[in-house]
Structure formats: C-alpha cells, structure tokens
Amino acid sequence: MVKNILVILSKSCIGMEHKAYLIGRKVVVFDYELGRQLYKEGFYGKFTYVPKVKDLAQCDEIESPLELSLVEALYLMKRGRIKIVTREGKEISINEFIELARKYIDLFDELYSVYEDLRSRGYIVKSGMKFGATYAVYKYGPGIDHAPFLVQVSTKNTKMDPIEIVRAGRLSHSVRKKFVIAVRDVTSGKIKYYAFKWFG
Incomplete structure (x- = not known):
C-alpha cells in the first residue's frame, strides 16, 4: 500500500523543488534532483529503490525518491533545505511537525x-x-x-x-x-x- 502511494506521488510530484511529503513516520523527497543533492550534501536519508549507495558518484545516476527519518527531516527543515507538506500539499510548520513527531517517536x-x-x-x-x-x-x-x-x-x-x-x-x-x-x-x-x- 505504502509503495503504491510512493509510486503515485513520485509521478505527480517531480519538480516540486524543496518539498518533502510526510507519509506516516517517514518524510519523502520525490524530486530526484533535490534528493540527490541532499544525500551528497550530508548523506541525508536513504533512497527508496537503492539498497546501498557505494559512493557519491553513483548518486548522479539514481532515480529514486529519498526517504528521510523524522529527525533528519526536522534538521533539514530548520535549515530551510526542505518544506514539509501533507499528501494534499498543505505545508506543515516546524511546531506542527515536532508535535506530530513526538506522537510517533518516544x-x-x-x-x-x-x-x-x-x-x-x-x-x-x-x-x-x-x-x-x-x-x-x-x-x-x-x-x-x-x-x-x-x-x-x-x-x-x-x-x-x-x-x-x-x-x-x-x-x-x-x-x-x-x-x-x-x-x-x-x-x-x-x-x-x-x-x-x-x-x-
């Protein structure tokens, strides 16, 4: 079910610069270019369809959404690297995101x-x-x-x-x-x- 949602959103959200989508306990970057940039900047997240990135040069060839933990997402959010939105496209504030994360993670x-x-x-x-x-x-x-x-x-x-x-x-x-x-x-x-x- 989650994988199907990722595929559907991935097709419709490519090009949405700096946006990441809150899906359950994960935050997903569907813009491939942004995902590659974030990974190369600080090894943030993991690629949905790539088990392991062997070296940074490989990133340029990866076409996959990037999954961020809630902790990573908040860190990038605070630094203005991403804006987190719901599936419907509503932007989530930092305070709202923290409250949601507290409910999910002890x-x-x-x-x-x-x-x-x-x-x-x-x-x-x-x-x-x-x-x-x-x-x-x-x-x-x-x-x-x-x-x-x-x-x-x-x-x-x-x-x-x-x-x-x-x-x-x-x-x-x-x-x-x-x-x-x-x-x-x-x-x-x-x-x-x-x-x-x-x-x-």
Missing part, C-alpha cells in the same frame, strides 16, 4: 537534540539500528569510512541494566567501534557524552 526531543549536536560538530549521523544503537556516527560518511562511534541516546532518569551495557560494549568492540551514551541535560540543554572502552 524521546523524540532527546533524539533530535543529540542528532543536531553531532551534526554541529561536523559528524555524519546515520541510523545505528543494525548495530543495536541509536546512531552510527561517521567522520566522513558511509562508503567513505567506517563509523568509529556508536551512540545510544538515553535520559538522566533511564535505568541502565549493566548486562545490556556489557553487551553493547562487546558488540561495539567486535565491530571496532567506540560505544557512547548521550544524555541531554534538561536544565542547560547541553549534551553529555559518556564513552566506554572495552578491555580484554
């Missing part, structure tokens, strides 16, 4: 704050789901280097099981990555990072 504010902070430090931030973490963080980008950090977003009041920390540490060590826990200070808004080093 700890959305924390996830976004960490993402934005890492981006502001010059890192490329992608999903770390396949590694069992929130984010995989790159210095240069996927396909160029391996992610040296795995970041798990948490809160000050979250109880952490020591066994889970050990498991995460072992996994990150096995793939030669540093495991980091990121916590946003609710008072200052600053992000604190706690890195774990595996011995043995």
Whole structure:
C-alpha cells in the first residue's frame, strides 16, 4: 500500500523543488534532483529503490525518491533545505511537525537534540539500528569510512541494566567501534557524552 502511494506521488510530484511529503513516520523527497543533492550534501536519508549507495558518484545516476527519518527531516527543515507538506500539499510548520513527531517517536526531543549536536560538530549521523544503537556516527560518511562511534541516546532518569551495557560494549568492540551514551541535560540543554572502552 505504502509503495503504491510512493509510486503515485513520485509521478505527480517531480519538480516540486524543496518539498518533502510526510507519509506516516517517514518524510519523502520525490524530486530526484533535490534528493540527490541532499544525500551528497550530508548523506541525508536513504533512497527508496537503492539498497546501498557505494559512493557519491553513483548518486548522479539514481532515480529514486529519498526517504528521510523524522529527525533528519526536522534538521533539514530548520535549515530551510526542505518544506514539509501533507499528501494534499498543505505545508506543515516546524511546531506542527515536532508535535506530530513526538506522537510517533518516544524521546523524540532527546533524539533530535543529540542528532543536531553531532551534526554541529561536523559528524555524519546515520541510523545505528543494525548495530543495536541509536546512531552510527561517521567522520566522513558511509562508503567513505567506517563509523568509529556508536551512540545510544538515553535520559538522566533511564535505568541502565549493566548486562545490556556489557553487551553493547562487546558488540561495539567486535565491530571496532567506540560505544557512547548521550544524555541531554534538561536544565542547560547541553549534551553529555559518556564513552566506554572495552578491555580484554
């Protein structure tokens, strides 16, 4: 059903510069050129019909919508790179989008704050789901280097099981990555990072 919607919208929305469509828990850029630009600018999103982009030169040949996470979409929205609209074409304000995202995703504010902070430090931030973490963080980008950090977003009041920390540490060590826990200070808004080093 979702794939059929993507095909229909893709055919009707090409050329709608800077517009991205909110579809469920995803934001989709149907303008192929804009999608390629966004990916090349900062490895934002993933192409619907391309499992993996091996290098940036490949982007110029890709003809596929670009799917953005809600976190990525808000980041680009705040920077004026995209305008987010409904399927009917109604523009969504930043505040409206944040309220919608909070309904879909637990700890959305924390996830976004960490993402934005890492981006502001010059890192490329992608999903770390396949590694069992929130984010995989790159210095240069996927396909160029391996992610040296795995970041798990948490809160000050979250109880952490020591066994889970050990498991995460072992996994990150096995793939030669540093495991980091990121916590946003609710008072200052600053992000604190706690890195774990595996011995043995």
